[in-house]
Amino acid sequence: MKVLQVIPSISLEMGGPTEVVLNLVRATRQLGVDVEIVTTNDDGNALLDVPLHQRVLYKEVPIWFFPRAAARMKDYIFSADLAPWLWHHIRDYDLLETHYLFSYAPTCAGAIARRQKIPYLVNTMGQLSPWALAQSRRKKQVYSWLIERHHLNRAAVIHCTAAGEVEDVRNFKVKTPIVTLPLGVNQPHLLPDAKQKLRHVYGISPETPVVLFLSRLHYKKRPELLLQALSTLAEQNQDFHLILAGSGETGYENELKNLASSLGITNRVSFAGFVMGEDKDLLLQGSDFFVLPSFSENFGIAVAEAMAVGLPVVITPGVQIAPEVATAEAGLVVEGMLEPLVEAIAQLLKSPSLRQRLGDNGQQLVKQRYSWEAIAQNLSSVYSAVIHKKKLPEHLVSQSSLNKVFSVY
Known part of the structure; x- marks a missing residue:
């Protein structure tokens, strides 16, 4: 399997999600899955000092970085160079997983994946909670009507991390199958005294x-x-x-x-x-x-x-x-x-x-x-089921989901 993770930014200023994606890719690669990340060089109000337009090892993870537009546009994080690269290279991958909603990179990746018939998963990152949807409410309502709900309903699977997130997705009128996988925690380096x-x-x-x-x-x-x-x-x-x-x-x-x-x-x-x-x-x-x-x-x-x-x-x-x-x-x-x-x-x-x-x-x-190894094994089984158009692992599927992979084409 060759999998591409799409995320708008891996800046440490984004908080936990950055560490989560990096750890998830490391753990999944250790199982033999060929996983890469595509993102921008966004670093909050600054830019990461990283090579652009090429595959590089960053924090022990293979990543493609593309330049963020000069104006950050809050969490939208536009990159003019990202779409052409995705258009020409998306078929190098068997599957995509996008992270975040209401943002350019996952929106663009989902649209291109649908056009080129590549299945994709969506990790909503908690952005459908009532509190999150209340922030910039009008913009999100318009974006949802034009783009986001279609993006979610045409995905192969929605990846949630907790039961509450599953409920939020269903309340957003999304019918796509949902798998629930918690996030992992690295074993701490114990410090005496x-x-x-x-x-x-x-x-x-x-x-x-x-x-x-x-x-x-x-x-x-x-x-x-x-x-x-x-x-x-x-x-x-x-x-x-x-x-x-x-x-x-x-x-x-x-x-x-x-x-x-x-x-x-x-x-x-x-x-x-x-x-x-x-x-x-x-x-x-x-x-x-x-x-x-x-x-x-x-x-x-x-x-x-x-x-x-x-x-x-x-x-x-x-x-x-x-x-x-x-x-x-x-x-x-x-x-x-x-x-x-x-x-x-x-x-x-x-x-x-x-x-x-x-x-x-x-x-x-x-x-x-919350073992990363167990989570990576379960996620790999989901990837395999989607790629080979088989039933999703029953122990991971939300009870409100049908245990099958919906057609994304």
Whole structure:
């Protein structure tokens, strides 16, 4: 099999999806599937310094980069050179998988695939959740009517990562078969004495519980709600230190710093910026619990990464692996409002034994469900079924899907 993954950008500023696609391709290639990526040189407000118009190894993955238009156009990320290349080379591949919606690269790839009779999968990346569709609502309504719903209904398969995402796809009036495959988590590189090292780096008392927020700094993730909840606990003389790890627009970061100052908790909050590698491992392994009160997450890869190292989590129902977390008793799932968030954080601050129990459960959940190797094997079986026009693996197919591959021509 030869498979092409199409994604508008693999900038680290895009957050979890970049790491997901890179890890997915690595794991699938290890199984012998010939997988490549085509994307742009987009890097947020800058451009990646990479060779263009040629196949290169980037982070151990074969990728074709094409120049992004000078104006980024938010998430649309137009590239004039991408369509001609796809038109001339799409038949070099047996199958495409596109990532994201309402964006040039996946839209263009889907249209060309249909014209040249190449089957394709669509990974919606959580962009059909009610919260996501409410952003730039009118533009998305028009785009959906003209392009996106047809793009989805002519796909061979929709690739979802959680049951909530399946529901969102069906509510969008898409009848294409759906497979549900969670995302994976890399095995952590264990750091000895991580808790002591973290407290030394950030100047935190050894007895103070550390609360971790590790995600892109964006209003969708609701870090301001977390700051407000911790301000309430500070007024109750609760001991804690919050580390906000992640980057975002400069104006929004400054708003969060000003909010922490106005709430009187500046000395209890550290802004770590974007972290990766050992710095990220240190935060995950050295903290006491993880909080993500997000409006919407199609999966929540940072949540799974936290559970992988035994970190209990506090999340909202908008994080679509929330049902799995609740069932496994790996964390606390609370409504995204101030009072329940305060109560959940207070429980974990007061009870090391509860943190230990939830953290142990989370590690078991990750081992059982979120192995990249198992996910790659399942996805490869889906690819094979689509290419050879066979039934999809029954254990992966949404109950609301017919167990067959729809004609995409």
